[in-house]
Amino acid sequence: MNKNTFTSVKLAKGEVNVYDFGGIKLHAYKTNDFIDNEVFIVEKNGKAVVIESPCFFDNNTELADYLKDVEVEGMLVAYHGAGATFLPDVSKYATQNAVEYSENGGGKALINNFTGAFGDIFDKSVHKITNVISEGKIAIGGIDFVIKQTSEAFDVEIPEINAVYTHMLGHDCHSIVAGAGHADAIIAQLRDYIAKGYDLILTSHYTPEDLKDAQTKIDYLENLKSIAANCTSAESFKAEVEKQYPNYSGGNYLDMTAGFFFK
Template sequence: MTLALLSALASSGSVFGTEVSTTPLGTGEVSVFTFDGGVKIHNFNTKDVMEDNAFVVESKTGLVAVESLAFKKDFPFWGDYLKKLGKPLQAVLISNHPNNAAAWAGDAPVYVSEEAWKAMHSGSTKGIMTGLSKAYGPDFDTALPAAPKMLSLGEHVFEGVRIDVRTDGDGNEFLFPDLKATYIHMMGSECHSIVGGAAHADALIGQLEALKKEGVTLLFTSHWQPEGVKAMDEKIAYLRALKATATNARSKDEFIAAMKKAYPKYQGEHYLDMTAGFFFPMKK
């Protein structure tokens, strides 16, 4: 990464921290963001087929992890990396990736909101996980946490770090107001997104616009590298174009072809196929 990542963040014109460094891990890499006051965010980009990411916030006293990883092969690398930080892992916050965090987090307590927990058992999250497990086989982890603690919406403090837990579809957005950073499940300025229809596109646009107004300058997701304000603007433009394309297209195939023509370099075509299914559920 990281010339590309550093360039993207710098072009946003925002102050996202005091230092960024990277180190290889497994088949991917960890990017470390150091903020004023010494707080760090370690973001693990596994560089797998789904471009999976997870991260941990490091304060002076301990660690708080956000989300798990998709493939079991990455668990030992992440677990070993966190142990080498030399601080206790005090919490794992999960939203859209209900994996067996204990495989890399040990006995650290897992927190999940009631809304997200229901989606993991009988909602959209369960459906997506079932489909992905069929596509990727046994290395794709579908094990739910054994006994998670319920996480309420609103502000919490973990290891001295403020985290505002917000609803985000069937999952949660985690805002770190003092770091001007946030986590949402998917974005990716150069990647197609799973969009469940026009209303969902509008909700995503509103979410990104609101984050910009709140002063967020660094955005973490589960399926793309960390990005800055410029990337948020690019995704907003993409979502508006996607809605217009869906309105004008006469079929699912026409919609997909038009989006590929408009965004020829975008990754995640399987996400585009899923989006097309939402906009054209009865068409081929």
């Protein structure tokens, strides 16, 4: 499936790009919120599974309305634990480390930061996980998923559409990179995606991407390490990265990356 082969449905705030694989569809909801969230819905035989949750109240309402004609069988809550007013009665699935990430760890810290930044329009409530899951295959609503635990939460393989979901990629935007070791871990992950030949890579903050985009990100991360090795401060590092990637979005993520490389 080509990443650009979709039908677009415009909503009041966001939009949904629908990828039709025949017996199964992927709905990619672009929220157009302040943190560029993306939510994915896998639909088969009138049943659906949601991957991640929107976290602004207007997006919660908008996406719930879009889903009114399908039976949502469950939600996989990995890296985005906020937004619990969205589909509150649907079963929520997560690994134990993802639960801890959202309730007490780095995810909770982000939720607190976003609450401070956006105030009452941000749904800070955390989804209550009803089904704690482990690595390996799981079927929800007649759709098979393969769960892979990560250091923070978990990634999701969707074999029927030859796709994988992870937190961040973004071939032309900055990402949060917590130092050279973290960059190497991301590179290894992306090389694994390339080796497995996924058609689509789904991420929480970008429209669906492909293996060419994965290679672009690998090259960026390798260069990021090289730039850091030749800089002496966060300021000089950030300036050089901005010079080499003038059209990249996600400047706030670059700020965080600079802080990690130069604590």
